[in-house]
Amino acid sequence: xxxxxxxxxxxxxxxxxxxxxxxxxxxxxxxxxxxxxxxxxxxxxxxxxxxxxxxxxxxxxxxxxxxxxxxxxxxxxxxxxxxxxxxxxxxxxxxxxxxxxxxxxxxxxxxxxxxxxxxxxxxxxxxxxxxxxxxxxxxxxxxxxxxxxxxxxxxxxxxxxxxxxxxxxxxxxxxxxxxxxxxxxxxxxxxxxxxxxxxxxxxxxxxxxxxxxxxxxxxxxxxxxxxxxxxxxxxxxxxxxxxxxxxxxxxxxxxxxxxxxxxxxxxxxxxxxxxxxxxxxxxxxxxxxxxxxxxx
DNA sequence: CCACAGGGCGGCA
DNA sequence: TGCCGCCCTGTG
Numbered sequence: 001x002x003x004x005x006x007x008x009x010x011x012x013x014x015x016x017x018x019x020x021x022x023x024x025x026x027x028x029x030x031x032x033x034x035x036x037x038x039x040x041x042x043x044x045x046x047x048x049x050x051x052x053x054x055x056x057x058x059x060x061x062x063x064x065x066x067x068x069x070x071x072x073x074x075x076x077x078x079x080x081x082x083x084x085x086x087x088x089x090x091x092x093x094x095x096x097x098x099x100x101x102x103x104x105x106x107x108x109x110x111x112x113x114x115x116x117x118x119x120x121x122x123x124x125x126x127x128x129x130x131x132x133x134x135x136x137x138x139x140x141x142x143x144x145x146x147x148x149x150x151x152x153x154x155x156x157x158x159x160x161x162x163x164x165x166x167x168x169x170x171x172x173x174x175x176x177x178x179x180x181x182x183x184x185x186x187x188x189x190x191x192x193x194x195x196x197x198x199x200x201x202x203x204x205x206x207x208x209x210x211x212x213x214x215x216x217x218x219x220x221x222x223x224x225x226x227x228x229x230x231x232x233x234x235x236x237x238x239x240x241x242x243x244x245x246x247x248x249x250x251x252x253x254x255x256x257x258x259x260x261x262x263x264x265x266x267x268x269x270x271x272x273x274x275x276x277x278x279x280x281x282x283x284x285x286x287x288x289x290x291x292x293x294x295x296x
Numbered sequence: 297c298c299a300c301a302g303g304g305c306g307g308c309a
Numbered sequence: 310t311g312c313c314g315c316c317c318t319g320t321g
Contacts, residue, residue: 023302118302118303119303119304121302121303122302122303122304122316123300123301123302123303123304123316123317124301124302124303124317124318125300125301125302125319125320126301126302127319127320128301128318128319128320129302131319181317184317184318184319185317185318186316186317186318186319187304187315187316187317187318188303188304188316188317189317191304225304225305226303226304226305227303227304228303228304228305229303229304230302230303230304231303231304234302247302249302249303250301250302250303251302252302264311264312265311289302293302
């Protein structure tokens with residue numbers, strides 16, 4: 001493991017709070033100084049924002065390239081200002097929604113981690129989802145110790161810290177159902193274990209799925225037990241770069257029914273969203289979702 | 297004690 | 310196809 005640091009200047013549309021608290025990720029925590037610390041595939045990262053400067057440091061795996069990782073993970077190649085202009089044209093609701101979450105960026109996370117995380121999210125709430133993910137990471141993931149010296153570089157206080165990487169598919173697949181039950185996943189534990197076995201045995205190939213077109217990929221994902229339309233769309237949007245993915249949960253259902261299209265049929269809401277926003281449907285969903293949640 | 301939380305599944309008409 | 314009860318667990 002090694003320490004590294006990068007800075008990005010003049011990144012438009014990036015607010016850590018909005019990006020990390022809009023519900024797309026579960027392992028980023030706010031620090032007392034307002035920065036955020038999270039566990040990602042290459043290690044532990046801390047993100048600070050000073051005016052328009054983004055400072056990212058991390059304690060990383062030896063072969064990690066922090067700058068390249070961040071450009072991808074934080075979706076830096078996308079022009080969010082242009083997307084916002086496009087989707088808010090002639091749409092007052094969307095204009096308002098965007099004004100609440102201008103700084104949301106869609107993260108490019110690890111497909112495997114998203115698969116398990118969103119299986120866990122079913123009929124669950126965010127604090128408990130985070131707790132479940134911490135539990136399985138502690139039990140089956142690799143431990144990362146941050147010494148006082150490194151801690152001093154990364155954080156405002158220099159206490160030693162311990163983190164756990166998200167478990168690999170093969171390590172999680174080694175669990176028994178009884179063991180996994182101790183992680184308090186509830187009825188979702190059998191889905192998590194089954195999915196782990198599918199991935200670790202290569203019966204399901206997430207990289208291959210991520211290269212398929214949106215509809216084909218969604219169909220493949222929903223073949224996995226515990227993965228329905230909403231969970232599949234979350235995986236597709238937050239880890240497979242599918243901008244058309246439009247996760248329809250209870251909140252989005254409500255706001256879509258109120259403003260755009262009145263139907264109980266989730267598939268129809270999906271089709272409406274793709275028709276209206278195309279490849280920007282997913283980011284549109286995030287603005288609407290964040291807006292609705294911030295306003296109860 | 298009861299309802300419900302960012303769903304999905306299986307059984308039923 | 311469309312609807313509904315149920316699934317674990319923690320919290321109000």
